[in-house]
Amino acid sequence: MAIISTVSLARTFRTKSGTVQAVRGIDLTVREGEIVGLLGPNGAGKTTTLRMLTTLLAPTGGAATVAGHDLVKDPASVRRACGYVAQSGGVDPQLTVREELVTQGRMYRLGRARAAERARELAHELDLTDLLDRPCAALSGGRRRRLDIAMALLHEPRLLFLDEPTTGLDPAGRTALWDLVRRLRDDHGTTVVLTTHYLDEADALCDRLVVVDGGTVVAEGTPAALKLRYAGSADASLQDAFLALTGRSAAPADPAPVAV
Amino acid sequence: MLLHDTALIYGRCLRQSLRSRFALLFGLLMPMLYLLFFGPLLTGLPLGGRGSSWQVLVPGLLLQLGLFGASFAGFAIIIEKGHGVVDRMRVTPVSRLALLLGRVLRDATVFVFQAVLLVLAAVAMGLRAPLAGVLIGFVFVALLTVSLAALSYALAMRMGTPQGFGPAINALTMPSMLLSGLMLPMTLGPAWLDALSHLMPLRYLVDAVRDAYVGAYATGHMLLGSLVATGFALLAVTVGTRVFRTAGA
Ligand SMILES: Nc1ncnc2c1ncn2[C@@H]1O[C@H](COP(=O)(O)OP(=O)(O)OP(=O)(O)O)[C@@H](O)[C@H]1O
Ligand SMILES: [Mg+2]
Numbered sequence: 197m198a199i200i201s202t203v204s205l206a207r208t209f210r211t212k213s214g215t216v217q218a219v220r221g222i223d224l225t226v227r228e229g230e231i232v233g234l235l236g237p238n239g240a241g242k243t244t245t246l247r248m249l250t251t252l253l254a255p256t257g258g259a260a261t262v263a264g265h266d267l268v269k270d271p272a273s274v275r276r277a278c279g280y281v282a283q284s285g286g287v288d289p290q291l292t293v294r295e296e297l298v299t300q301g302r303m304y305r306l307g308r309a310r311a312a313e314r315a316r317e318l319a320h321e322l323d324l325t326d327l328l329d330r331p332c333a334a335l336s337g338g339r340r341r342r343l344d345i346a347m348a349l350l351h352e353p354r355l356l357f358l359d360e361p362t363t364g365l366d367p368a369g370r371t372a373l374w375d376l377v378r379r380l381r382d383d384h385g386t387t388v389v390l391t392t393h394y395l396d397e398a399d400a401l402c403d404r405l406v407v408v409d410g411g412t413v414v415a416e417g418t419p420a421a422l423k424l425r426y427a428g429s430a431d432a433s434l435q436d437a438f439l440a441l442t443g444r445s446a447a448p449a450d451p452a453p454v455a456v
Numbered sequence: 457m458l459l460h461d462t463a464l465i466y467g468r469c470l471r472q473s474l475r476s477r478f479a480l481l482f483g484l485l486m487p488m489l490y491l492l493f494f495g496p497l498l499t500g501l502p503l504g505g506r507g508s509s510w511q512v513l514v515p516g517l518l519l520q521l522g523l524f525g526a527s528f529a530g531f532a533i534i535i536e537k538g539h540g541v542v543d544r545m546r547v548t549p550v551s552r553l554a555l556l557l558g559r560v561l562r563d564a565t566v567f568v569f570q571a572v573l574l575v576l577a578a579v580a581m582g583l584r585a586p587l588a589g590v591l592i593g594f595v596f597v598a599l600l601t602v603s604l605a606a607l608s609y610a611l612a613m614r615m616g617t618p619q620g621f622g623p624a625i626n627a628l629t630m631p632s633m634l635l636s637g638l639m640l641p642m643t644l645g646p647a648w649l650d651a652l653s654h655l656m657p658l659r660y661l662v663d664a665v666r667d668a669y670v671g672a673y674a675t676g677h678m679l680l681g682s683l684v685a686t687g688f689a690l691l692a693v694t695v696g697t698r699v700f701r702t703a704g705a
Contacts, residue, residue, distance in 0.1 A: 295471070
């Protein structure tokens with residue numbers, strides 16, 4: 197069953213220098229329990245798409261159903277079902293890790309005791325237990341990223357959106373995050389939609405990839421299918437397939453690090 | 457749910473405020489200076505009102521406190537937005553109205569607290585006013601801060617940068633203060649200035665609080681002031697909530 201389906205979902209921004217068609221029309225179907233990777237060069241429209249699917253940004257065209265609810269008509273139900281980790285995070289540096297986690301849980305309507313319990317569980321799961329009473333500002337970049345992810349999991353969402361979740365993580369943190377994502381899917385049936393510029397990550401983690409360029413979907417399929425189709429062989433690298441598709445490499449200045 | 461959500465956001469905001477004792481008191485500086493160095497100049501002047509010059513000045517200073525304090529509330533949301541905190545809250549099912557109400561009620565709490573300190577200082581300087589009137593004055597300060605803070609958040613969310621927001625607020629607050637007769641009653645001035653000042657919502661509030669400070673509660677000023685203050689607050693909260701609902705840029 198499809199947990200996300202969009203039809204020509206589009207978003208145009210009006211700026212002083214004219215209109216920007218950030219997303220021109222995305223048709224996307226995600227099945228329950230899938231791990232889907234959104235790939236695409238900088239400015240392709242990945243973040244804008246996620247912001248629409250999480251109700252942060254109203255679409256200017258098209259329609260979408262998320263977790264069984266119409267995105268525009270019933271945003272409140274969509275919000276209850278989803279978790280979202282923004283590309284740039286979202287915690288107050290002055291407040292403590294525990295306070296942010298508990299408040300977030302309570303915004304998802306957990307009771308006081310349950311929110312505190314979930315904060316402890318997630319801190320344990322994401323290796324933040326010793327940092328619970330530190331201010332968020334005291335966390336290193338990678339730990340802050342783990343906190344951002346914990347913030348999206350308090351209410352055990354059916355559907356999780358992660359915008360570049362592993363940017364800034366060390367190789368160990370990156371594999372730990374992959375394990376977490378797989379565990380969420382295997383143990384809880386959580387559907388995960390993530391964006392990444394690391395093609396090794398897309399290859400290792402995602403069941404299916406959707407390549408976006410210029411605000412539209414230019415290719416989709418399993419990593420193996422994309423390699424076969426666009427790079428000529430299932431043994432080719434995803435990098436070659438990506439280059440053939442977009443004419444650019446995924447992360448030109450910063451080659452994808454290899455997880456150890 | 458609205459109550460639950462508002463209490464939650466209010467609690468978080470209040471804890472943020474309590475973390476900074478400096479910010480809790482900073483708004484008091486300007487009205488305190490007026491009280492100390494401007495107030496004594498008025499004691500012998502014919503201000504046309506009933507009661508002492510303190511009963512004319514202190515209501516104006518209370519609203520000045522609210523005007524300057526609450527108008528700048530938006531700076532905090534620009535910072536929070538920059539940290540991604542606003543969007544992180546907006547993806548949760550939390551009520552959009554609560555996202556605004558929690559914040560403006562925190563602002564009202566902080567400024568009423570400052571107003572109490574200001575009135576205590578004024579009493580030490582020579583103010584004598586009925587308790588009921590003083591309490592009514594606090595209600596007006598609360599309504600004014602709710603209104604202005606809501607509009608300030610709305611403007612700040614739209615503008616997005618302190619470089620744009622700061623000058624805009626400066627350009628709005630100074631004329632508002634001068635044109636509403638916060639320092640001296642407008643009735644002392646020429647007819648055109650008095651007429652112009654009736655275009656400022658704040659004018660009706662200060663007239664009402666001045667009546668309250670001389671114990672005149674059933675007056676036209678009081679009625680008009682209450683209506684303007686309540687209407688302004690409702691309008692501002694509606695505008696502010698809409699911004700929290702749609703703010704996408
Ligand atoms: N609020 C906005 N106002 C104007 N233009 C915007 C806004 N948000 C995004 N855009 C534009 O929309 C396009 C898509 O941006 P988006 O952030 O979705 O790309 P992305 O695929 O996430 O890129 P990246 O890989 O760099 O994160 C870009 O051209 C961007 O400049
Ligand atoms: Mg992005």
